[in-house]
Amino acid sequence: MIVEKQVPLQAHNSFGIVAKAHHLARIRHEDDLAALRADPAWAALVREQPPFVLGGGSNLVITGDVKPLVLKVEIAGKRLIEETPRGWLVEAGAGENWHGLVQWTLEQGWPGLENLALIPGTVGASPVQNIGAYGVELQDRFHSLDAIDLRSGERFTLDAAQCGFGYRDSVFKHLPTDARDFGLAGRALITRVRLLLPKPWKPVLGYADLERKMAETGNSAPDARTLFDWICAIRRAKLPDPAVIxxxxxxxxxxxxxxxxxxxxxxxxxxxxxxxxxxxxxxxxxxxxxxxxxxxxxxxxxxxxxxxxxxxxxxxxxxxxxxxxxxxxxxxxxxxxxxxxxxxxxxxxx
CATH class of the missing domain: 3.90.78.10 (UDP-N-acetylenolpyruvoylglucosamine reductase, C-terminal domain)
Known part of the structure; x- marks a missing residue:
């Protein structure tokens, strides 16, 4: 495991703020973190400050060079675990692009994430923020996730109840207040996320922007792909592309x-x-x-x-x-x- 030094972060935060990471390690597999922890230099790097977990940097404001060890999560992979009468159980690596996952599930014929199209960031960050848009939140499609305790190196799995989801909130955004509190801010690195895309599929409508699209097109019963296209168009009209601004x-x-x-x-x-x-x-x-x-x-x-x-x-x-x-x-x-x-x-x- 190579720890890079003085790594520019401008390309790793969607605000495009100029800054550097004093030390950065790329985590492309769960074993990479274990190898990093086994390195004697790990203790020196994290002794004073816990490591900082970085996904796509789409929900981040950097105010200066980052002194804590940066763990850049780049774990890839997408797969269907199983299909049941309840729905499709899909798993994705934490480093996968979120919008790319939405597109991929639709291409496979597994609807359910279309309302969450074009939300920037990575799959691993989605449960931290409990991302949501147009009447759907991640918790509505969430099944479970795998993570690693940054202090002990132990791997663990959480279901929806254990994630403590709220409006743009989760257990990953809270520090523990005492030994019994399950706050995981700064303590966990999410490696894989599983989503259950429900059967039968039903469109989630009701927002004014979507009602306007239905009126404009005369389509009051859009399929999942149409709804995806509408939401992409709405978001692109309202929100700037981070690659441009x-x-x-x-x-x-x-x-x-x-x-x-x-x-x-x-x-x-x-x-x-x-x-x-x-x-x-x-x-x-x-x-x-x-x-x-x-x-x-x-x-x-x-x-x-x-x-x-x-x-x-x-x-x-x-x-x-x-x-x-x-x-x-x-x-x-x-x-x-x-x-x-x-x-x-x-x-x-x-």
Whole structure:
């Protein structure tokens, strides 16, 4: 196992922020981590700081050179484990591209992931964030995952309940508060993810953008491939391509409020975009709140708010992580002062 030194990370984070990893190891198989741990240099590298697990870097803001050992997850492979009357059980390596997996399952005739098309990042990062879009979250298709404990080197498997999924949340985003807490932030490296694509397949519709597509095309019963194509077109029209304009997709979570809080905001802002949730709460569109505060198109230094979607922060060229964080904090302050709502960022800041 070769640990590379002073590795440029600009190509490994979708914001395109210039930074270096002091040390980086590429994990292409589970045994690579075992070999790395057996190297006497491992203890020296992780003694002061736990290693940092890096997937596709699509949910990351780098504020400087990364001192912890970076474990770049590049585990590949896709396969069908079994087909049953319940559905197709599919497994993918953590280093596989998420959108590539969505495309591959559709090509095999296994629908169910089409609503999650064009979400950037790797398969291994998908359960960490519990990615979601257009009415489907990863937890709706999740079966189980394999991971390695970075402290002990032991391999383990988690099911959906053990992952503690929430809105853009999981056990992998929480630090343990005591010996009984199962928080796994900084403690685990996901190696493989299994998804159950259910039978019979049913389209998940109901979002305004999809309703417009149905009206435009006259197709009220799209098949999985059509729904995939629609969602790709919608996302490409709204969101910048990271290969062209550096960004991390949606930067803030959509906040949820009580019906009473929502009614109070509607009384002041009748046009606020909101969605009633099954649990009785109301989800507000963070992009609408940011836009209402006048941030669309504005920026701090070389970091800006995307002109077509206020929920997306972009690198206009040469932006630093510090500029992105400063811009995000300014937006949070504006939204809180106007609406009394604290926006929570999605990306990890390192």
């Amino acid at each position: 550096g960004n991390a997709g949606s930067f803030f979570k959509n906040p949820t409020v009580t019906p009473e809080q929502c009614a109070d905001i509607i009384a002041r802002e009748p046009k606020v975009v909101h969605y009633p949730m099954p649990d009785g709460t109301v989800k507000l569109a963070a992009g609408w709140l940011i836009d209402a505060c006048g941030w669309k198109g504005r920026g701090v230094g070389n970091a800006g708010v995307y002109e077509k979607q206020a929920l997306v922060l972009v690198n206009r060229g040469g932006a630093t992580g510090g500029e992105v964080v400063t811009l995000a904090k300014a937006i949070q302050t504006s939204v809180y002062e106007r609406f009394g709502i604290r926006l929570e960022p999605e990306p990890v800041v390192i």
